[in-house]
Amino acid sequence: MHTFFPEIKPYQRHIIAVEPPHELYVDESGNPDGIPVLFVHGGPGAGCGKFDRRFFDPQIYRIVLFDQRGAGRSRPHAELQTNSTQKLVEDIEFIRKTLGIDKWVLFGGSWGSTLSLVYAQTYPERVLGLILRGIFLCRPVDLLWFYQEGASRLFPDYWEDFIQPIPEEERHDMMNAYYRHLTGDNQIQQMTAAKAWSLWEGRTATLRPNQEVVESFTEPHRALSLARIEAHYFVNNAFLEENQILRDAHKLADIPGVIVHGRYDVICPLDNAYLLHKAWPGSELNIIREAGHASREAGIVDALIRATNDMAKDLGERPDQLA
Template sequence: MTGEQSKIDSGWVNVPHARIYWEATGEPAGIPVLYLHGGPGGSLGRGGYRKRHDHSRFRVVGLDQRGCGKSSPHVQDDIDHLSENTTQALIEDIETVREHLGIEKWIVTGVSWGSTLALAYALEHPNRVLGIALVAVTTSSRDEIQWITEDVGRIFPEAWSDFLEAAHAEPGERVVEAYARRLAGQDRDDARLAALSWDRWESTHVSLDPNWLPGPLFEDEQERMTFALLVTHYWSNDGFLVDGQEIITRIHELNGIPGHLIHGRRDISGPAVTAWQLHRRWDSSRLIIIEDEGHGGPGCMVALTQAVQEIAAMV
């Protein structure tokens, strides 16, 4: 890879009620590769995604999704427009970036929540997609959200009991709904406490990954609040996908588009069954299970690099 030596072009595009940060690295005339980060609310971070692809061959594009990272405003500073932060809005933001950069088609990649967004984008704009390569595959279905916020507590009962107690759920309210309500509420001190509890739980349920180091996900309070607020907003609304099953039931529409579904066998927070279900319904997909890894380990990322190369060879 030549990532460290390549110039990074960057900027913002204006969309309704927000400015979306983008960056592009590598050969301007190269095969475009889009990276969609996790979360929701995880941001591009330090840009490690840029190092995964050959910059003499690819143009690697990343963006900070609406409300997080270098995009503005941050979600906690714009609660009045929270209802407009949806998967459909993110898809429109991606299209705005694509048009701004003059890209006709690209290879779409994503990790964790980024895989949900990648699939939702591809289903909406299949004619803009050369191929899809995903790690830690999710669809943000109601079943997946139920598992990661409640059912996986059977494996971590001590931590989940604390997580449940700290939710302060009202009668009939799901745990994720309780956190979403408090994080978006007027009492910002209570929202900060909810963000801390959410961070502790997130740090717990991925801890069977052998590469995972225990501790808080976010030391920075603003990043912690951004992540918790956006994750609970999306998950309490089933990813803003119809009936919480939209991707699974429509995935056959991507037949003919090459897809690589890369997943760690030890991913306890997002079991491999989701990637397997997608693969069974998507004829032009490959299922790649990394036996000794959890949620997006180094072996998964090597497989992602290889998948992009294989898709590029077909272009």
């Protein structure tokens, strides 16, 4: 089994101003002359974490991490103004140009897979390859499954805690009810809602209970941006047209890709990955038998690191792709 590469520190950090009021945190680590790879975090709103640069061999990859608008170390924190999928796609392209990168690999999980796919469909000529985990197509059916009815039947005890902050008369539309609480003027109500929203996600992210994952989701700074930005995106159908990612899958035809998905992923059920794989002939689908959604589960880590190693080898055999 492959495990995380040793911890490394960035060799360069940037604050990149994009559309006001947003400033993005970006850092680079690994080999400055290596294969450029962009880590695209989940949520939206989760920000990058301490394990995220450890999926890549630092001798081979130039590893770029960034916190999306309102997330992590980007400013202002949890900001919803001018925060949409299309804005994030343009932010990624602006980062590429700012760092002087011609083409790069995109590595994204959950919402990070969504954003990576939309970027690749918008700028296919800039993508060397895609490594994606926990595919999230962001269709209305996917949002209703996790935030209204579906996952609630698998975790009725956790669901009871999730609905608790919402008055009974508002529970017929949990996403909009949470959005109202998360964007209201009452800061105590806002934080209570943020913690409950994030706790629901953290508890259901792994096949086996994992307190460390739960704690990372419910840490107050992260919980607020995660809950506010996710609710903002999801009440707007992630700012995507209906079935947009599968509809535009043909634009990925010349891009090699690896899909890693847990068999028992409750947040983003396996049909997301299966349908994408069928619509994208150049993709390889790895279903991880004993895993849920989280990137830190052993089988997921193993498959993702195998994928980064294999892609580096493949790109090394096709140096024209890197020119």
